[in-house]
Amino acid sequence: MRALELHSYTGWRTGLQPVEKPLPQPKPGQVLVKMAASPVNPADLAFMNGQYGVRKTLPTVPGWEGSGTVVKTGGGPLARFFLGRRVACAALDGYDGAWAEYMLTSPLRCIPLRRRVSDEQGAMMLVNPLSAWALIDLARRGKHRAIAQTAAAGALGRMLLRLGQHYRLSMVHIVRRQEQVELLRSLGAKHVLSTHQSDFDEQLQDICRHLGVTLALDAVAGEMTGRLLQAMPRRARVLVYGALSNSACQLHPGRLIFKKQQVSGFWLSDWLPRAGLLKLLHAGWQIQNWLDKELRTEVQARLPIEEARQGLELYVRGMTQGKVLFVPKS
Numbered sequence: 001m002r003a004l005e006l007h008s009y010t011g012w013r014t015g016l017q018p019v020e021k022p023l024p025q026p027k028p029g030q031v032l033v034k035m036a037a038s039p040v041n042p043a044d045l046a047f048m049n050g051q052y053g054v055r056k057t058l059p060t061v062p063g064w065e066g067s068g069t070v071v072k073t074g075g076g077p078l079a080r081f082f083l084g085r086r087v088a089c090a091a092l093d094g095y096d097g098a099w100a101e102y103m104l105t106s107p108l109r110c111i112p113l114r115r116r117v118s119d120e121q122g123a124m125m126l127v128n129p130l131s132a133w134a135l136i137d138l139a140r141r142g143k144h145r146a147i148a149q150t151a152a153a154g155a156l157g158r159m160l161l162r163l164g165q166h167y168r169l170s171m172v173h174i175v176r177r178q179e180q181v182e183l184l185r186s187l188g189a190k191h192v193l194s195t196h197q198s199d200f201d202e203q204l205q206d207i208c209r210h211l212g213v214t215l216a217l218d219a220v221a222g223e224m225t226g227r228l229l230q231a232m233p234r235r236a237r238v239l240v241y242g243a244l245s246n247s248a249c250q251l252h253p254g255r256l257i258f259k260k261q262q263v264s265g266f267w268l269s270d271w272l273p274r275a276g277l278l279k280l281l282h283a284g285w286q287i288q289n290w291l292d293k294e295l296r297t298e299v300q301a302r303l304p305i306e307e308a309r310q311g312l313e314l315y316v317r318g319m320t321q322g323k324v325l326f327v328p329k330s
């Protein structure tokens with residue numbers, strides 16, 4: 001089969017290349033998925049730089065999620081249940097990932113796709129929609145009346161915006177460019193601030209005070225984490241779930257000592273086993289209902305893995321334009 005293989009944790013420009021590999025054979029309890037689509041996410045970029053929470057033995061195929069059809073199983077009742085079904089699927093930690101013609105995985109990492117869900121939206125269903133659902137659930141269970149979020153014009157940010165609208169949460173959306181302010185306003189966002197504005201910090205403090213913001217969801221980190229804390233009241237919390245700035249969180253220790261503010265992290269991989277089966281089934285069902293609206297992802301390009309370099313270049317140059325999907329050669 002054709003696949004993209006990572007040979008060194010030096011990033012995609014130097015570490016990634018298309019290869020021909022033997023078709024993997026499922027062991028008992030595993031399924032083989034013929035891939036229909038797989039997106040490029042920030043987690044894939046971090047993985048290829050060696051900065052993700054999981055490191056695999058090299059060489060390995062990157063790609064954390066995708067969709068396709070289960071074409072073979074290694075036996076076992078659960079694996080057999082999936083045979084012939086269209087699924088959203090996630091890669092296993094110790095195995096090759098989704099940027100290939102076929103991927104081996106566990107049925108526990110597959111969700112059967114309902115007929116109304118396209119291969120494309122199904123391919124992007126596990127990482128972002130599930131995280132957006134989990135983050136809003138955490139905010140609601142924490143009884144936060146109003147929340148702020150960074151990187152708000154990205155795919156996950158737009159999902160948070162639309163879920164916030166659905167649940168009538170007051171939200172402050174933080175972006176870094178004027179076009180992104182306009183984009184979010186066109187989606188109905190009321191409070192959008194951009195870090196390119198010189199009075200950003202004063203505006204953020206004013207709006208946080210006015211709305212009573214007590215939680216910030218931060219995908220940028222770096223100095224943004226401290227700026228968020230600075231704008232929020234005593235006992236407020238920043239939940240860091242991304243590192244788009246590629247730099248360490250910066251904050252004044254007085255925020256933790258005197259203001260009793262908190263900074264913590266969120267990782268979907270930790271949240272999933274803790275959520276419990278009932279909650280996951282509920283989330284899986286609701287997410288598929290919402291994939292064409294609240295949890296929809298925009299796509300800027302669909303390319304075969306042979307054109308991966310071009311696709312990755314497009315994505316890193318314009319993440320707000322939408323996801324790049326790897327699809328089989330037509």
Ligand SMILES: NC(=O)c1ccc[n+]([C@@H]2O[C@H](COP(=O)([O-])OP(=O)(O)OC[C@H]3O[C@@H](n4cnc5c(N)ncnc54)[C@H](OP(=O)(O)O)[C@@H]3O)[C@@H](O)[C@H]2O)c1
Nearest residue numbers: 042131151153154155156219241242244245267268319320
């Ligand atoms: N912890 C978890 O379990 C979990 C799960 C899912 C996603 N995430 C994280 O969620 C974040 C968003 O993912 P996504 O798929 O929505 O990304 P995406 O669709 O690619 O969008 C990324 C957005 O962030 C902006 N951005 C990029 N670098 C930035 C920087 N240094 N400062 C400010 N804004 C920046 C981009 O704007 P430009 O167009 O201006 O570049 C774009 O609007 C990522 O950090 C991802 O790793 C975490």
